[in-house]
Amino acid sequence: MNKALKRILSTGPEDVIVFVVFWLMTICVILQFFTRYVLNNSLAWTEELASLSLVVIVYFGIVVCERRNSQIRIELVGQWLPAPVAGFLKLLVDLICLAFYVYLVTLFYRYTQLMGGDMMTTARVSLSPLYYAVTIAFAGLSLRTAIRIGSTIFDGWRTRPTDPE
Numbered sequence: 793m794n795k796a797l798k799r800i801l802s803t804g805p806e807d808v809i810v811f812v813v814f815w816l817m818t819i820c821v822i823l824q825f826f827t828r829y830v831l832n833n834s835l836a837w838t839e840e841l842a843s844l845s846l847v848v849i850v851y852f853g854i855v856v857c858e859r860r861n862s863q864i865r866i867e868l869v870g871q872w873l874p875a876p877v878a879g880f881l882k883l884l885v886d887l888i889c890l891a892f893y894v895y896l897v898t899l900f901y902r903y904t905q906l907m908g909g910d911m912m913t914t915a916r917v918s919l920s921p922l923y924y925a926v927t928i929a930f931a932g933l934s935l936r937t938a939i940r941i942g943s944t945i946f947d948g949w950r951t952r953p954t955d956p957e
Contacts (some may be wrong), residue, residue: 806855806932813852817845837915844912844922851929865949881943886941893934898929 820842828834855862867884873881891940904927 797884804856806858806929807860810849810852810856813845813848813907817842817849820845837912840912840914844919847922848925848929851926852932853937855929855932858933861940883941883944886937886944890934890937890941893930893937896930897927897934900930 820838824834824838824842827838854863871878900923904920904923906921908918910919912919913915
């Protein structure tokens with residue numbers, strides 16, 4: 793398989809969401825710049841939509857990082873410990889993270905139920921799609937973490953993680 797095809801096949805749905813929302817945000821910023829500095833009459837909703845788009849990009853970007861296993865972690869202690877102990881601690885930390893992510897899904901779902909009727913400041917558009925997007929992003933994060941935990945368990949949690957070098 794060639795490199796481009798491998799890259800396309802390894803793309804997850806969260807990558808597509810980040811890509812689409814990023815370009816939506818880019819169009820909003822360009823439109824804001826054009827109306828403010830060229831037409832001297834800015835559209836207020838473009839700035840708010842761009843900032844809300846950034847929220848979606850950040851939360852789905854977290855899911856992308858989890859899928860690629862590129863989250864920031866402290867692995868210094870694991871290098872000093874024996875491999876079985878380091879592997880067990882890594883698994884334990886992943887399980888704690890998964891529990892926290894699942895809690896965040898339930899928390900944001902309840903928040904969406906309570907605050908779903910809120911409207912944007914500059915336009916009469918509901919903010920509930922934003923709240924649902926964050927909830928879905930945390931659900932995706934939980935799913936990706938559970939997949940990684942499963943692969944850690946089935947591949948052998950006693951093995952030391954390989955160096956990316």
